[in-house]
Every structure is written in structure tokens, then in C-alpha cells.
Amino acid sequence: MDTEIETTVAVVGAGPGGCLLAYLLARSGIETTLIERHATLDREFRGYLFQPLALDVFEQLGLLDEVLALDHERVSRPEVVIYGRPYRTIDFEALGGGHDYALLMEQPPLLELLVERAAEFPNFEYHDRLPARDLLYEGGRVAGVLATNRRTGDAVRIRSRVVVGADGRYSTVRASAGIDPGRLASKLDLLWFKLPADAVGETAQGRYDDGGLLLYFGLGGEAAQAGWFIPRGSYADLRGRGIEAFRERISTVDPGLDGVLPDALGSFDDCTLLRIEPGMGERWVDGGLLLLGDAAHIASPVGGQGNALAIADAVVAHETVARALSLDPGDGPLPACALGRYESRRRPAVERVVETQRRLERALTALVLHGERVPRPIRRPALRTFFSVAPRSPLAERTAELLAFGPDPVRVDDSWFEREAPTQF
Numbered sequence: 358m359d360t361e362i363e364t365t366v367a368v369v370g371a372g373p374g375g376c377l378l379a380y381l382l383a384r385s386g387i388e389t390t391l392i393e394r395h396a397t398l399d400r401e402f403r404g405y406l407f408q409p410l411a412l413d414v415f416e417q418l419g420l421l422d423e424v425l426a427l428d429h430e431r432v433s434r435p436e437v438v439i440y441g442r443p444y445r446t447i448d449f450e451a452l453g454g455g456h457d458y459a460l461l462m463e464q465p466p467l468l469e470l471l472v473e474r475a476a477e478f479p480n481f482e483y484h485d486r487l488p489a490r491d492l493l494y495e496g497g498r499v500a501g502v503l504a505t506n507r508r509t510g511d512a513v514r515i516r517s518r519v520v521v522g523a524d525g526r527y528s529t530v531r532a533s534a535g536i537d538p539g540r541l542a543s544k545l546d547l548l549w550f551k552l553p554a555d556a557v558g559e560t561a562q563g564r565y566d567d568g569g570l571l572l573y574f575g576l577g578g579e580a581a582q583a584g585w586f587i588p589r590g591s592y593a594d595l596r597g598r599g600i601e602a603f604r605e606r607i608s609t610v611d612p613g614l615d616g617v618l619p620d621a622l623g624s625f626d627d628c629t630l631l632r633i634e635p636g637m638g639e640r641w642v643d644g645g646l647l648l649l650g651d652a653a654h655i656a657s658p659v660g661g662q663g664n665a666l667a668i669a670d671a672v673v674a675h676e677t678v679a680r681a682l683s684l685d686p687g688d689g690p691l692p693a694c695a696l697g698r699y700e701s702r703r704r705p706a707v708e709r710v711v712e713t714q715r716r717l718e719r720a721l722t723a724l725v726l727h728g729e730r731v732p733r734p735i736r737r738p739a740l741r742t743f744f745s746v747a748p749r750s751p752l753a754e755r756t757a758e759l760l761a762f763g764p765d766p767v768r769v770d771d772s773w774f775e776r777e778a779p780t781q782f
């Protein structure tokens with residue numbers, strides 16, 4: 358039997374963007390329904406880095422202490438090791454913001470925290486196992502979502518004044534609205550796998566040697582995350598050469614991992630392929646519709662911006678939606694012009710971040726794809742000289758600031774909050 362849900366804002370997707378926006382709207386007294394297709398939020402392989410921008414937002418909301426009580430690692434001065442020598446990349450302490458570190462952590466506990474806090478408001482509902490499959494239209498505007506209850510197989514119609522597509526890179530909401538994701542070409546893929554946390558140094562975040570480029574970082578728990586860049590489309594070749602050959606390449610880059618790799622990387626089943634296919638959606642708002650996070654602009658993992666972008670989007674979307682609803686107390690879908698403020702503020706900021714990521718990605722691509730063409734006696738000193746000079750250049754400092762705080766730092770508009778969060782009483 359079909360079910361009907363009436364709400365004011367339907368948020369599709371419980372990633373960082375959707376969970377934060379749902380919390381902000383709930384705290385502002387707005388009827389909010391968050392739906393997630395999976396049964397739990399406990400999935401692996403999401404963006405792990407939370408830039409100082411995200412910490413500022415959690416602090417403004419009075420949530421930072423609870424976030425810091427979750428397993429995490431602080432990163433203040435991450436390093437990259439080039440042919441065995443460490444070099445600083447970004448110095449969060451020198452940037453002079455409110456928080457002089459970034460956090461590395463698994464996403465699920467943080468998402469659970471946001472959903473739990475939102476659930477303390479009576480105007481909030483969370484439904485798991487409820488994938489959106491289409492949009493409902495009324496007079497040319499989006500008037501809700503059609504979803505399927507995975508427990509019962511029933512169709513669920515959620516009627517709302519705004520649908521927020523926060524459903525990630527393969528967004529169903531974006532596709533149903535016929536919005537082009539604006540995919541940008543990339544020549545790299547990234548292979549993710551786990552390592553034991555004690556096999557990974559605290560400050561090293563990357564290591565380059567003749568074998569390739571390895572990323573790794575602790576997450577505050579027993580496992581650390583590792584990533585290996587490969588030329589786009591070459592995963593089948595790598596698999597064809599066998600897991601032993603892959604382990605040997607990684608050991609060339611970090612011989613210290615020799616002892617742990619046979620267990621950590623028993624087979625290619627221990628690896629997950631992440632396609633680096635960033636995108637910039639052609640538009641992020643329509644009548645009754647707003648897209649945010651990866652649904653609006655698919656994040657590249659370069660520079661760890663996915664979470665920060667989704668969080669900043671949620672902050673601006675909250676202010677825009679709360680204002681639009683207060684100015685239009687009717688009950689129909691909000692017009693696109695009422696939501697346009699969100700896109701006109703966020704698009705230029707996201708474009709600047711994406712341009713910076715593209716520049717960094719070009720350098721990475723040159724290293725991964727063409728590094729071996731440069732004879733080793735030239736490559737080694739050239740890279741060492743580059744990494745001892747480049748991080749201190751004015752361009753690198755501007756880049757670090759942009760990646761840490763975004764080009765247009767956001768502030769939560771707490772004038773919409775009806776009352777203090779219940780947990781603080």
C-alpha cells in the first residue's frame with residue numbers, strides 16, 4: 358500500500374551535506390524529513406578529511422566537543438616523503454584560523470551524531486532504507502519525492518515545499534530533474550585499501566618513490582586509510598599482474614610496509630576503486646529543488662575538499678531555505694528565484710576550489726603518468742628541490758588557505774534557531 362508523508366523540506370541522502378542541513382533546519386523549527394537509501398550510515402570509503410572550515414561550523418553549533426570525542430586524528434603539519442626525505446606540504450598552524458588543524462576520521466560516527474542531534478527536535482524525521490527514485494511535479498515545480506520502502510517494497514510519496522538532493526555523486530534527484538552533472542575529464546583513478554594504524558607514521562600523508570605515489574593517514578582507530586594513484590582505466594592491467602606485484606610496488610615506495618602488506622592486502626578484494634571524475638552540475642536550483650554537495654558538484658579527492666564543500670553548501674542552503682520559507686508562508690513548492698541566492702553565493706566559491714583542485718591534479722597526473730619518463734638522476738633532485746621550495750611560496754600559502762577555509766568562509770545564521778539545542782539544557 359502506498360504511504361504519503363507531508364513535510365516542508367525533504368532532504369534526500371544522509372551524507373555530511375544532507376545530515377548537516379537536516380540538523381540546521383530541524384533546529385530552526387522547520388519540518389524536515391531526511392531519507393537515506395541504506396539501512397545504516399556505516400559504510401566505508403567516503404571523504405575522511407574535515408578541514409578547519411568544518412571545525413568552525415561544528416564549533417558555532419556547539420557540537421565540536423562531541424565531534425572531538427569520536428575517534429579521529431588531528432593533522433597540523435602534514436608531510437610528504439619524497440625519495441625518503443620528509444617535506445612539509447601545508448602548515449595549518451601558520452594559517453592563523455580559529456582551528457589550526459584538520460581532522461581525519463571515519464564519516465559514519467559523525468553522521469550518526471548529526472542525525473541523533475536532529476532527532477531531538479520534534480519537527481525532524483529520519484527514514485532509512487528509503488531510496489528516492491523519482492521527483493513529483495506540480496505546476497512545473499518539484500513538489501516532492503517518490504521513494505520505495507525497502508522493508509516492505511511499498512511506494513512512498515513525500516510531498517514537500519523543497520526537495521534537497523544531497524544524494525551524492527550518482528544523484529537520483531539530479532538525474533530525475535534532468536540536470537547534467539557536468540563531468541570533467543580526469544586521467545587518474547585512486548585505489549583505496551586499509552592498513553594497520555601502527556604501520557603508518559603520524560605526520561606522513563604521502564610518499565613518492567620510483568614505484569609510485571602512496572597516500573596514507575590514520576583515522577584515530579585501529580585501521581589507517583591508504584590510497585594509490587593509477588592511470589585512469591588501468592586497474593584491470595594492475596589486477597592482471599597479480600596482487601604480489603602490486604604489494605612489491607608499494608614496498609618500493611615504503612619498505613616499512615613489507616611486513617603488513619600480505620595480511621592487509623591479501624587480494625584485490627581488499628581494494629576499492631574510486632574513479633576521480635569531478636563535475637560541476639549545470640544548475641543547482643529549480644522550482645522546489647536545491648542540490649548540494651556531490652549531487653551539485655562531484656568532488657575530486659584531491660586536496661580533501663568533498664566534506665568541506667558539502668558542509669559549506671549546507672550552511673548557505675539553510676539560510677536560503679529558512680529565509681525563503683519565512684517570506685512565502687504558502688504551502689506550494691518554492692519558486693527557483695527564492696532559492697537562487699544559494700547558488701549565486703556558492704557557485705563562485707566552489708568553482709574557485711575546483712580550479713585549484715584541477716591545478717593540483719595536473720601536477721599529480723604529471724607525476725603518476727609521466728614521472729618515469731624523466732631519468733632518475735634528474736627526477737630525484739628536481740622533485741626534492743621542488744618540495745623544499747614550493748610549499749613556502751606565496752602561491753602555496755594562498756592555496757593552503759583556500760583549501761582550509763574556502764574562498765568565501767561561511768557562518769551559520771543562528772538567528773533562525775528557535776531555541777538552544779536540547780542537549781545543551
Ligand SMILES: Cc1cc2nc3c(=O)[nH]c(=O)nc-3n(C[C@H](O)[C@H](O)[C@H](O)COP(=O)(O)OP(=O)(O)OC[C@H]3O[C@@H](n4cnc5c(N)ncnc54)[C@H](O)[C@@H]3O)c2cc1C
Pocket residue numbers: 369370371372373374375392393394395402403404405487488489490523524525526527528529530631649650651652656657658659661662663664667
Ligand atoms: C564510494 C565513495 C567514495 C568516496 N571517496 C572519497 C574520497 O576518497 N575522498 C574524497 O574527498 N571524497 C570521497 N567521496 C566523496 C565524499 O565522500 C563527498 O564529497 C562527501 O561525502 C560529501 O558528500 P555529500 O554529503 O554531498 O554526499 P555523500 O557523502 O556521497 O552522501 C550521499 C548520501 O546519499 C545517499 N543516497 C544516494 N542515493 C540515494 C537515494 N536515491 N535515496 C536516498 N539516499 C541516497 C547515499 O547512500 C549517501 O549516504 C566518496 C564518495 C563515495 C560515494
